[in-house]
Amino acid sequence: MKGFYVLLAVVFLAGGGWLVYSANHKSTAEPSSTAPVPAAAADGFRGFTLGSDAAPIEVTEYSDFECPWCAAFATVQMPVVREQLIATGKVRWRYREFPLSAHKYSHLAALAAQCAGEQARFWEMHDALFTRHQWAQTGKDPSDLFRRFAKDIGVDVDKYDACMRSQRYAGRIDASYQEGEARGVQGTPTFFVDGRRFQGNPTSDAFKALVDSLIAGRRKR
């Protein structure tokens, strides 16, 4: 029996020690409360938006182009959200980059979307990256494929190439990521509806119910 309690104490000390060590030796990519958090990129960019500036509700999405859940949301739920909430003027949708470090080509995809966005084709590239998502499963360098997407959606490829080579919008992406971290974003997709974190399963029905209730609540006031 004595040996059992010794073993229990060893497990307790090892486990507790590991937790304390891990909490005190966080890796560099962790959220940090002391790190300077830019409110926006150096150029003041706050993300591409869909919908009317006069829409009463704003939804901010922190997303990662390589993330399968983001692709599922973009291809299954987002078309309904666009039809029911954005096209009707109820919601303005803001897309923020949150490329997870675990994903090899997320940052590259985010750059491609920003470079397409420079030529007013962000949402077209967003759709191409998510609907033709096979690139995220192959593990191969998708640079050429992204270039083809850019060409397909009508982007001037020479300007796109120059933009990608210079990584012109890397600062925007970093700022967006840091903004997400500061808001407690840990995974993707994460949504904020009028500044409040959206909890639960992100379906178009759930967003519609929430948005309608928020709008109805404002009308009563």
Next chain:
Amino acid sequence: MRRRQAIAVLALAGCFVALYLWLYKLGVMGELRCGTGGCETVQASPYAELFGLPVALYGVAGYAALFLVSLAALQPAAAARRRPDVALAVLASIGFAFTLYLTALELFVIHAFCRWCLGSAAIITAVWILALAGVRRNT
């Protein structure tokens, strides 16, 4: 008695694994020490939460329950009783079934493995086998 002791030790170890994953979800741990990218992919997936609570929290609660019941089962008054073995087997079976479901999600839906989750799966499998053996022995 040895089986109950082994269950207590394993449950305590499992509790720390689940606690680590839960504290990660709370943002206390920074990045997971995983070796592959699988842990973050799994933890960032919608399946890392159930009914609005992190899955790891259910793990902490389950292992804590197993640990407490096994400690109670080690008291001299409970040594010859069958009931603690049945309670341990029921708890371990629930944990094992839940782990099977989560591992199947990793394999077939998420297509990524979290080493910590696999470690927990190994622990609960061992606990389940020991708990079932305890019930059979006292039948």
